[in-house]
Amino acid sequence: MTFRKYLVLAGVTVFAAAGDSMLSHGMKQTGSISIHHLQGVISAVLNPWVAVGIVLLLAFFASYMNALSWADLTYVLPATSLGYVLLALVAKFFLHEQVSPLRWMGIALISGGVSFVAGGPALTAHSHPEAEEEREEVISAAAGGAKR
């Protein structure tokens, strides 16, 4: 794990949480959308909060795909769940909302789960044929080198 890879995981967490909360804030301003009033979608997208929210969610998707290219799905997913914790902390310390004991328990469970996974290896999958071939090539090259 390099510093850059930790940055990507942080991006997954922060962009998802920030994007979701901006979308929800913007959608509360524009009001509900129904199938009979599809023009509501256009005014929703033109709302600056919604627009920035969409850009942030695109950034989330890019960092999520980036992370999945070098880490297991079961390694990346707990990192995405840290976003929920982030949202609760923002609600408590910036928006001064009440965070119930049940929610604090949820935060503790998620943080515990994330620390369990973070202690282990990022990539364990090994049965991909291409990766396997590459590994064998490396091993045989190393063996060949040793013989020589």
Added chain:
Amino acid sequence: MNGLYTWSGILVVVFFSVVGDVVLARAMKQVGDVHEVWRRDGLWAVVGRTLGNPNFFFGVAAMALAFFSLLFALSWGDVSLVAPAAASLTFIGNAFAAKFFLHEKVDRRRWIAAILVAGGVALLAG
């Protein structure tokens, strides 16, 4: 009856989310470590290899289906049940699917993590 509708809606959401996550994870493993591809062949190689991968599109399509089925499920049941139930069951489903379809080594450490996170998400949103 309404409960049955809501729970089948939730299961459909979970199914498409898990399929989407697993297929996207497979697609990005086929693309390869994007940091290395970027350094070796440049940014456009990363974009080209990702958009040229059929699994990427299957994954995005499954994610879109998950999103629309979530909208339906939300119209049948309360958001306070549907959103946390779908999110936490997706974590458990992904752990199974990653083990069987992606051959990730889901050891005891990761099972415990999946269960803790699923429980935590359910508590947070509940």
